[in-house]
């Protein structure tokens with residue numbers, strides 16, 4: 674499995690298992706099967722509501738000597754209601770306890786959005802705190818503490834725009850090592866890819882298959898179906914593989930980490946095998962040409978009338 678390396682020599686496997694939307698009762702088998710198949714990277718978050726079950730699967734894998742802890746890369750994230758500096762270390766300790774781990778490999782700020790304590794969503798302005806009132810620089814100090822306390826090996830962010838990365842880079846003692854964002858051929862984010870390359874920040878692509886198992890309330894009207902794209906399907910036919918595999922191979926080949934979610938053993942295997950598919954330069958260019966800057970996860974759920982967050986200030990785009 675290809676890895677991307679950090680300054681200290683640690684390597685993150687380019688393919689990881691996504692666990693967002695993996696339900697309780699399903700995620701245990703998914704994680705255990707994935708590790709048995711050869712996955713060495715699991716992407717988690719407390720907001721997915723399944724870290725305890727993932728922890729049980731990891732424990733069984735370690736106890737049965739399927740893998741050692743140091744052979745698996747585990748990422749988790751800080752939820753939006755824990756952005757106070759003093760809340761960050763306890764939030765990570767809770768995640769570690771649920772995952773039954775002593776340390777994470779990577780800990781990310783999940784969103785550049787702040788909620789009041791104990792909220793996982795908010796539907797009125799009172800539930801939100803603006804980034805002026807609780808800046809990322811404050812949260813980042815807490816993130817740096819998790820690192821100095823040995824609770825995680827690397828720290829980073831998720832859903833950050835180039836502007837927010839620039840702001841963070843200008844104040845951080847420890848630079849963010851990763852930005853995890855939505856990326857796929859309809860949202861290939863070329864400017865972000867070059868910015869992160871220049872600044873030695875790795876990128877992880879979430880929703881690489883278009884996340885069509887999201888709840889209907891999270892879906893836009895007339896959403897395109899990535900896996901039905903004719904160009905992708907044509908390239909897939911040429912390689913005698915599935916559209917999903919082409920999407921995964923493309924993400925890896927362009928130098929990003931990719932975390933497709935599956936709870937199905939055949940698809941878990943298929944997705945792992947995709948890491949070995951080699952696309953030609955022409956195929957890579959054709960896929961890059963599909964970009965239409967389309968977000969499946971556009972963040973509208975953070976925008977309420979009179980609240981501090983808007984689509985414009987979330988993504989810092991026109």
Ligand code: A2P
Nearest residue numbers: 880881882883884886917933934935936937940
């Ligand atoms: P399942 O979990 O039943 O396999 P994303 O990673 O973009 O969030 O997409 C996840 C969705 O894609 C889930 O509905 C998942 O279903 C499905 N999926 C995962 N792998 C494949 C695959 N190889 N072929 C088709 N669908 C897949």
